[in-house]
Each structure stands twice: as structure tokens, then as C-alpha cells.
Amino acid sequence: MTLTPAIFLICLTVGIAYLVYVKRRERKLIEQVTPITRGERSERKVILQLLKAGINPKAIFHDLYIQKPNGEYTQVDVAVATKAGIIVFEVKDYSGWIFGNEHQRYWTQILAYGREKHRFYNPVMQNAGHIQAIRQCLPQNPNIPIYSVIVFFGNSEFKDITCYADNTFIIYPRSIRRVVSEILIQPNAVFGNKYEIMDLFTKAVQNGNNPAIVASQINSAAYYGRNRPHSTYTTYFGSLFRFGGFLFRRKFR
Numbered sequence: 001m002t003l004t005p006a007i008f009l010i011c012l013t014v015g016i017a018y019l020v021y022v023k024r025r026e027r028k029l030i031e032q033v034t035p036i037t038r039g040e041r042s043e044r045k046v047i048l049q050l051l052k053a054g055i056n057p058k059a060i061f062h063d064l065y066i067q068k069p070n071g072e073y074t075q076v077d078v079a080v081a082t083k084a085g086i087i088v089f090e091v092k093d094y095s096g097w098i099f100g101n102e103h104q105r106y107w108t109q110i111l112a113y114g115r116e117k118h119r120f121y122n123p124v125m126q127n128a129g130h131i132q133a134i135r136q137c138l139p140q141n142p143n144i145p146i147y148s149v150i151v152f153f154g155n156s157e158f159k160d161i162t163c164y165a166d167n168t169f170i171i172y173p174r175s176i177r178r179v180v181s182e183i184l185i186q187p188n189a190v191f192g193n194k195y196e197i198m199d200l201f202t203k204a205v206q207n208g209n210n211p212a213i214v215a216s217q218i219n220s221a222a223y224y225g226r227n228r229p230h231s232t233y234t235t236y237f238g239s240l241f242r243f244g245g246f247l248f249r250r251k252f253r
Helices: 005-030 041-052 123-136 173-184 194-207 211-224
Strands: 060-067 073-082 085-093 096-101 106-111 116-121 146-153 156-162 168-171
Touching: 005 041, 041 060, 041 073, 041 085, 041 146, 041 173, 060 123, 060 194, 060 211, 073 123, 073 173, 073 194, 073 211, 085 123, 085 173, 116 123, 123 146, 123 168, 146 156, 146 173, 168 173
Parallel strands: 085 146, 096 156, 146 168
Antiparallel strands: 060 073, 073 085, 096 106, 106 116
16 A cells, blocks of 8 residues: 555654654653763663663762772763672773773774774773772772673674673673673672762762863873874784674673
């Protein structure tokens, strides 16, 4: 059956209205946690998935600036306080093929079928540094489990990624809710002082409103990244691929 122009216009109008409704609803959900203009879009998508998974918005913290013992600040994309412990998200937005393992200081991004190669700091190590900074600020919760979740947005594909670190996940966005569900079925954490955690994360979010702190963190990140290898461009890349991307889940400890 062929749609008449009038029916087509009505269907199109209804479709657009529904999309607008969905976007407004999602925006209101996100704004329960963070301003819609704060951070990266991919980070806000993580927050949306957490909310849809049933996480209390008061337990989700976005764009945190944690002060380390040396006075410097480290920036955490998303942190969640749950009954099973703390979940720390590191959010990446890359296209192309991704190669790396937990012990390599730099991972590799391949574009244009091997003709373009870029290196970036190992996100497992990066998030481990965030977790270390968090632990150092929680003396009353020394044994609290902390889970590291690295999420790759964009049109990326895991080509050769290995990671055996405990409580560490390397995933695509579609697996966020599944990973959170797996974490939440773990035994309840033994907290020393829950208020210490909430106070740390609340202040860390507030630190992101301080231009001086944000600038300090950016300068520190630039300083430590000054010796990172430069991107290279080649005309050929050997067939090193072993398997495609999948959800990485490591044993809990």
C-alpha cells in the first residue's frame, strides 16, 4: 500500500515529536546527575545508561577532580557508589582498530586500514591511577572494592586487547548495563564510613567548578604527557589480528 502525502506527513510529524520527547526525557534524567553541558557527550551517555540500569542519581558522580597527596589533581570521568563497592569509569571515544594490553604503557589506534597509526596512554593504567588517588583519600575505607570499567565509544573495534587485571572491564557502550549488573550481584562491600566516600566525591565534583583546579589538572596532564610518542603514518600494516572485540571480564577480588 502506497502512503498518501498526507499520511506520510502525519507519520513523519509523529516520529519527530516522539524523538523530541525521548531526547527531552533523557536530558531530564541526565540533569538529575550533572549539567547537560558538563563533560563530554560520551560521559553523559554512560550516566544515562547507569540511570536506566536503576542506579540512584545521588550515587552517580560526574567529572570529578580528586586531589592527590602531592597536591596535584587527577580527573575522573564517572564514579558510582554502590552496595558492592565503587565503580570508576574511564570513557574513551575512538574510531578504528585498537591494540594493547594491560602492561603496555601506550596502546595503538589504527586507521585507514593500517595507513595511519596513533598511540594513546594505556587506559587501564590511567584508570588504575585514578583508583589509587581515590583510595588514598579514603583512609576509613581501606578494603572497599573498586571496579575499573573502561568504555570505548565511537566506531572502534578491539583487534588485539588483553587484560587480566582483577575487577577490570574493557567494553563497548552496549555492555555497560550488563557489567554493572555483574558487579551489583557481588557480595556487599564492608564499608568503614560511607559518608567519607560521599563527601570525597561531592567535593571532587565541586572542584570541577573551580577554574584554577581545572587548569592545574590540565597542566599536570600536559606535563606528564610531553614525552608520549608521536603518531605515525605508514602505507602498510601487517596482519597481527588475532580476534575481534568482546566483553572483557576479569575475576573479582
